[in-house]
Each structure stands twice: as C-alpha cells, then as structure tokens.
Amino acid sequence: MSKDKLSVDPLNIVVCGVGGQGNILIARLAGRSLAKRGYIVTIGETYGASQRGGDVMSNIRLSVRHRYGPLIPPGGAHIVLGLEPLETLRILVDFGNPQVATITNTRPILPVTVGMGVTQYPDYDELRRAIAQLSRQVWFLDATEVALGLGSVRLTNMVMLGALVGSSLLPITKAQLEEEIKERFPKDTLKPILEAFRKGLSHTRATGCA
Template sequence: MADLSKEPFNLIVAGVGGQGNVLLSAFIGMALVREGFTASVSDTFGVSQRGGSVTSHIRISRGVACSSLVLEGQADVILGMEPVETLRALGEFGNRAVITIVNPRPMQPTGGVSYPDLDEVRQAIIKLSARTMFVNATEEALEMGDPIYTNVILLGALAGADVLPVGREAMVEVLKARFPGALYDVNLSAFKKGEELIRDAAGIFS
C-alpha cells in the first residue's frame, strides 16, 4: 500500500454517464474512510442520466477535509473508464507526473458527433502521462455476461496498481458491505479480474 505521498492526494475518475463511475468513486471513498483517511468524493456531470461526460474528483487527506474539486493540472492518478474521457481529463488535470489507468473501449458520442481515431487518442494519452496502463475492463465484463461489472473490474485494477494509499482489503470490505450473497461473489471475481489485468498490463512510460 502506498503512503499518502502528498496532501491532498488527487484521483480523477473520468467516464461517461451510465458506466458506473459514480458508484466506483463512492467505493473508493468508503475504503479510504474505513482506513482512517479523510476523503472527499465529488462528481461533475451533465444533465443527462446517460451519455454525458462524468468526472469524479477524489481527494485524500488526513485531518481537515479539503474542498471538493481538484485544481487544474493537479491530478496524481487518472482512472479513465473511456479513452476520449481520459484524454479530456488529462487536458484539464494532467501533469508530467500523472499515472493513468485506462479502459480502452470507446463509448461513441451520439447526435452525429464522430469519434476520433482511437490510435491517435491512445498515443496522446501515453504522451501526456508519466505512465499508462491499459485495462480491457469492458471486454472482460462482457465476457462475464454484463457490462455492469466494468467499474468493479477497474476498482480491482486500481487496487492492484498500488498507486493509492488504500489497499485491496479495505476495498473488498466495501464490496462485502455493499453486495449481499451471490452478488458479492460475482463482484469479488470481477475485482480479482481487475487485479489480474493490471498485473499483466505493462506500464507504458512516456
């Protein structure tokens, strides 16, 4: 488990409404509070239930709570649930030291807006991050039978990446408290899948 290397430590979770980013961020926050940290978890979103950009700001400190929003250029880690949203978050919160974990499956915008060339987006993410790890979370979730598991797979990946001051035990406890019985089992296996994926994801350094 990493120490609280700086205060506040800033994690950005970037995705599209409907991907489960809000719940994922709440889980991280609950795990942090369980471990005695002061957490602030705040989502910025559009009006739509689904399909708009959603960015969660997770700020970790000890003692006094910090304000809700990460300052421009001040993310320590970016967890991108979608490539274009990851790049958008890098533009706003990125810096030379930022570590980025990305689910590489694109979510198409609607309303006739076209998606940029995916390879170009990937290259830009790598360029703007100190280290990038790709985790095929949606693909794995579909293989498990439901894209709903994407966020818990990414939670596992985040735990496995060892970049936060909170470890797997607290996160698993949160899942246990949240999901009853069989639901817990399937979510735990999603979580473990994420840990596996990140182990195999060679970090790409810019």
C-alpha cells in the same frame, strides 16, 4: 485504523467516464474504504442531467492533514481512472501534469453526434498515443471485454476499480476493498462482482504500466 503518510498530500484522483458507467460507485467504494483507514476523504461529483449520456467525473481527494474542497484544481490530478478513452483524454487535457498516472479502459462509447455522422470519433491509435504522452505512467485495458466475458457490461466499473487497486497507487489493499464490496452488495450477487474486481486487479498488478 492504520493510515500511512501519503506520497503527495492531498492525493487527487479523477474517475471519469460516460453517464451510466458507474463512476460514482467506484468513488464511493474506494472513498469509504479510505475513510475507514482514517484518511480525510472528500468526493466531488456532478450528476443530474449527466445521466442522459453526457460525460461525468468524480474527484476523490485524500489527505492526512486537513479537508479539501470537492474540486481538483486544473492540472492537479495525480491519478486518472478513465472508463472510456475519449473521456480519459478529456480529463488529462484539463487535469493532467507531467506526474500523472493513468489507468484507462480502451473501449470507446460513441457520442451521439458520431452516430449521426456529424462528427468522427478520434482515431484509436492517436488517442492512445496522446493519453500516453500526457501521462507519467499508463495502463491500458479493455475492461468492457473483461466485463462482457463475465456476463455483463455493467461489471466494467468493478474491473476498473480492481485495476486501480492493483496499480498500488492508492494506500488500500485488495482485502480492504473486497471487504467494502461485500458490505455494499447482496451476497447472492457478489460472485461476478468480485471476479470482475480481481480480474482488473491482476491485470495492473501483472502487466505493470505501458
């Protein structure tokens, strides 16, 4: 175990998206790896009915001092990892602050009311501008496109997990997270998962924030 002092303690991370996108898995993999390094980790999440197309979020809280509750207070996020841009903005509105760092997928998932013609999905450029204006630093990437390129939209969460590690905002390394992935998945399914993770990782590592 080797834990470094955190730049802020507790370090609060929100992982958000739409039910079914796999945000819980991101939180578990990152959380488990951090717990192994000796950090006191708490993850709060809401599931149940959220599987049926609603918005979902996981709160990861990290400390070297003591245990924190499962909910991040309003305005208290340090990192927002968004699997869907509208959800990223929804979270920034509640949990953002002038210091927050944001990594977001740019591919929208339309709420059912949009398909019904009742509401309109926000204009993408405006959405992007609002996300940037509410963040100290921000990375945009089309993780869904990367995942589809690797054969399955279900890899989107692994691309985003890679992006989180590549941003260096968390005190975990590529090797540590890959070890976690290897423990979690059967060997014969690992190749595309690791590839998705590495693509996301090199995106944030190479591009820096916008």
